[in-house]
Amino acid sequence: MSTAVDVKTLIIDGMDVSARQDQTVLDVARENNIFIPTLCHLEGVADIGACRLCLVEVKGTPKLLSACTTKVYEGMEVTTDSERLRKYRRMTLELLFAERNHVCAVCVANGHCELQTLAYGQGMDHVRYDYCFPKWGMDLTHPFMGMDHNRCILCTRCVRVCWYIEGAGTKNTSGRGGGSMIITDLNQPWGDSETCTSCGKCLMSCPTGALFKKGSTAGESDRDRSMLEFIVNAREKKQWTV
Amino acid sequence: MSKRIIIDPVTRIEGHAKISVYLDDAGNVTDAEFHVVEFRGFEKFCEGRSYSEMPGITPRICGICPVSHLLASAKAGDAIMAVKIPPAADKLRRLMNLGQIVQSHALSFFHLSAPDFLLGWDSPAEKRNVFGLIASNTDLARAGIRLRQFGQEVIEVLGGKKIHPAWAVPGGVRSALSQEGAARIRAWLPEAHATTRVALDLFKGVLSTHEREAQLYGNFPSLYMGLVAPDGTWEHHGGKLRFTDSSGSIIADQIDPADYRTVIGECVQESSYLKSPYYLPLGKDDGVYRVGPLARLNLCARMGVPLADEELKVFRTHGHGSVTSSFLYHYARLVEILASLEYIERALDDPDLFSTDLRADAGINSLRGVGASEAPRGTLFHDYTVDRDGKLQKVNLIVATGQNNLAMNRTVAQIARHFLKGTEITEPMLNRIEHGIRCYDPCLSCSTHAAGRMALHLRLVAPGGDVVGEAVRD
Numbered sequence: 156m157s158t159a160v161d162v163k164t165l166i167i168d169g170m171d172v173s174a175r176q177d178q179t180v181l182d183v184a185r186e187n188n189i190f191i192p193t194l195c196h197l198e199g200v201a202d203i204g205a206c207r208l209c210l211v212e213v214k215g216t217p218k219l220l221s222a223c224t225t226k227v228y229e230g231m232e233v234t235t236d237s238e239r240l241r242k243y244r245r246m247t248l249e250l251l252f253a254e255r256n257h258v259c260a261v262c263v264a265n266g267h268c269e270l271q272t273l274a275y276g277q278g279m280d281h282v283r284y285d286y287c288f289p290k291w292g293m294d295l296t297h298p299f300m301g302m303d304h305n306r307c308i309l310c311t312r313c314v315r316v317c318w319y320i321e322g323a324g325t326k327n328t329s330g331r332g333g334g335s336m337i338i339t340d341l342n343q344p345w346g347d348s349e350t351c352t353s354c355g356k357c358l359m360s361c362p363t364g365a366l367f368k369k370g371s372t373a374g375e376s377d378r379d380r381s382m383l384e385f386i387v388n389a390r391e392k393k394q395w396t397v
Numbered sequence: 398m399s400k401r402i403i404i405d406p407v408t409r410i411e412g413h414a415k416i417s418v419y420l421d422d423a424g425n426v427t428d429a430e431f432h433v434v435e436f437r438g439f440e441k442f443c444e445g446r447s448y449s450e451m452p453g454i455t456p457r458i459c460g461i462c463p464v465s466h467l468l469a470s471a472k473a474g475d476a477i478m479a480v481k482i483p484p485a486a487d488k489l490r491r492l493m494n495l496g497q498i499v500q501s502h503a504l505s506f507f508h509l510s511a512p513d514f515l516l517g518w519d520s521p522a523e524k525r526n527v528f529g530l531i532a533s534n535t536d537l538a539r540a541g542i543r544l545r546q547f548g549q550e551v552i553e554v555l556g557g558k559k560i561h562p563a564w565a566v567p568g569g570v571r572s573a574l575s576q577e578g579a580a581r582i583r584a585w586l587p588e589a590h591a592t593t594r595v596a597l598d599l600f601k602g603v604l605s606t607h608e609r610e611a612q613l614y615g616n617f618p619s620l621y622m623g624l625v626a627p628d629g630t631w632e633h634h635g636g637k638l639r640f641t642d643s644s645g646s647i648i649a650d651q652i653d654p655a656d657y658r659t660v661i662g663e664c665v666q667e668s669s670y671l672k673s674p675y676y677l678p679l680g681k682d683d684g685v686y687r688v689g690p691l692a693r694l695n696l697c698a699r700m701g702v703p704l705a706d707e708e709l710k711v712f713r714t715h716g717h718g719s720v721t722s723s724f725l726y727h728y729a730r731l732v733e734i735l736a737s738l739e740y741i742e743r744a745l746d747d748p749d750l751f752s753t754d755l756r757a758d759a760g761i762n763s764l765r766g767v768g769a770s771e772a773p774r775g776t777l778f779h780d781y782t783v784d785r786d787g788k789l790q791k792v793n794l795i796v797a798t799g800q801n802n803l804a805m806n807r808t809v810a811q812i813a814r815h816f817l818k819g820t821e822i823t824e825p826m827l828n829r830i831e832h833g834i835r836c837y838d839p840c841l842s843c844s845t846h847a848a849g850r851m852a853l854h855l856r857l858v859a860p861g862g863d864v865v866g867e868a869v870r871d
Contacts, residue, residue, distance in 0.1 A: 261563075373453030
């Protein structure tokens with residue numbers, strides 16, 4: 156017996172749209188060319204709703220919901236852009252900048268950074284909060300990749316690509332709150348890792364300059380994230396099976 | 398009772414500083430100190446970063462000569478990788494450094510110093526600046542600004558932007574010269590040459606009417622240091638270190654810049670953030686040396702290009718052995734602009750500049766790397782110590798202005814001795830002391846550049862700290 160696809164109809168920013176019931180608000184918005192800012196979302200790996208930039212308003216719900224983890228339902232009315240949302244998104248971005256040491260001018264990702272692009276896009280011309288100036292270091296122990304914790308926004312994209320695409324499980328998180336950090340294996344130097352396959356998917360996934368190819372200088376880290384999507388599609392659609 | 402005169406701030410230099418003039422009980426000048434009152438901290442906060450990032454970070458020290466730091470930093474990186482960079486990369490780096498010399502020297506001559514000697518030392522402070530020059534000598538000012546723009550154009554054509562191009566990297570450079578870029582530079586060269594010729598003739602006229610300044614503005618025996626080619630020809634990016642004395646004798650030659658510690662000692666002044674390097678074998682008091690255009694022209698056997706070599710001969714008629722007056726720094730800058738234009742012209746014919754073989758690759762093969770290059774203001778050293786992963790453990794930067802620090806102190810004392818009568822603080826004296834400093838075109842790495850009326854704060858301070866006299870001009 157075949158199962159008919161359960162289609163839901165909803166309204167996003169006043170536009171009537173239809174979606175499969177397993178789709179998220181973000182999926183549907185993007186299908187319909189409606190822009191919702193994201194940082195922790197990455198095509199090909201599961202969403203976790205960590206960065207809070209994709210928050211949207213849903214009629215009947217007082218809370219703001221993350222578009223990447225909220226499934227559609229029949230009759231849903233979503234607003235993706237409002238004064239309230241812009242205020243929260245800008246605040247979130249400012250907090251991300253204040254939390255660690257983001258110095259765009261000398262960063263390897265300058266000009267190719269999703270955090271920087273979003274900050275420009277959301278009109279963030281200054282940060283209202285005191286910078287924390289934490290003393291995070293760099294891990295340069297890997298032969299050709301480096302990690303600068305000063306530039307990490309804890310989106311965990313690298314962790315997810317490492318676990319769900321590469322299957323190595325090298326990248327993990329440790330700590331809590333602002334003291335959280337991305338670690339390698341059980342918090343060992345990256346160069347000592349026995350699980351890292353040196354595939355470089357974490358570099359491709361990083362939205363900022365936290366993960367980079369060693370030897371890169373300012374503005375040199377330009378990544379091709381479509382490669383990750385290509386790998387996932389090829390695997391799921393059995394494109395490599397002969 | 399001995400007293401101290403303080404000039405604070407000093408303007409129309411790259412950054413902020415103040416000057417103290419020390420007097421004895423009889424009111425005679427005993428000494429002078431040039432203080433740098435800003436703290437930058439690059440040597441410290443770069444520790445823990447990757448050496449490969451340094452060509453991106455260190456140019457931020459300055460917006461006037463970022464290319465100098467870019468190149469010295471990349472060279473230090475080459476040494477850590479222990480690679481020989483592709484010939485094309487070396488030639489391209491040299492081309493950018495020539496553009497840097499032109500733009501910085503043009504800025505120093507036309508924008509910062511010319512208002513003093515063209516409008517008159519004692520002309521009103523609010524008019525004695527580049528805007529005053531534009532009003533009184535429009536064509537010259539415009540040509541000077543255009544000459545600086547030409548130098549900036551060379552930098553932009555290569556690095557993608559005029560200021561802070563992250564273009565040179567450990568192992569080479571990121572991009573070559575385009576044919577279109579070469580054409581743009583080539584088309585501009587005749588105008589740049591013409592402006593330089595006008596400036597040279599102009600300054601020769603200034604020299605004939607400013608003999609007193611040439612005698613008093615930092616005219617004393619000292620050593621000179623700079624890079625020279627193996628045959629002694631003027632160098633700006635490669636070569637080895639040479640020291641000469643004021644008689645023109647070579648006292649040390651062909652010293653590998655990586656061994657600078659064998660010839661350069663560094664001391665610190667309590668009242669300044671600027672370090673004071675000196676020629677180590679002679680000690681701090683006798684080892685005062687000058688760097689920059691004056692030193693480079695005193696050191697070299699020849700410029701290596703015809704027009705500049707002719708001009709070098711004329712320049713050398715102003716000294717015996719060496720040209721010892723710091724007022725002649727201005728002349729030396731113009732000769733170096735001329736040489737740079739000739740070298741740029743020559744470089745454009747080299748097909749290597751369009752090569753795609755631009756970057757050598759290697760890991761960490763040496764735990765220490767020194768990069769040296771001639772910045773417009775003098776020899777610049779970047780000395781990095783890294784761990785096996787390339788993480789910086791120690792950073793030592795020896796900048797040109799620091800190396801001229803002791804000479805600047807002497808210059809200020811010399812001018813003050815001639816123009817200070819008793820404890821009366823006069824405008825002409827202040828203007829001349831400031832110009833004495835400006836001869837060196839000191840770069841104090843600050844983003845603030847004064848324009849318009851010169852702010853000045855003078856205090857006479859007794860040994861106990863009491864202010865016994867004060868003059869404020871704002």
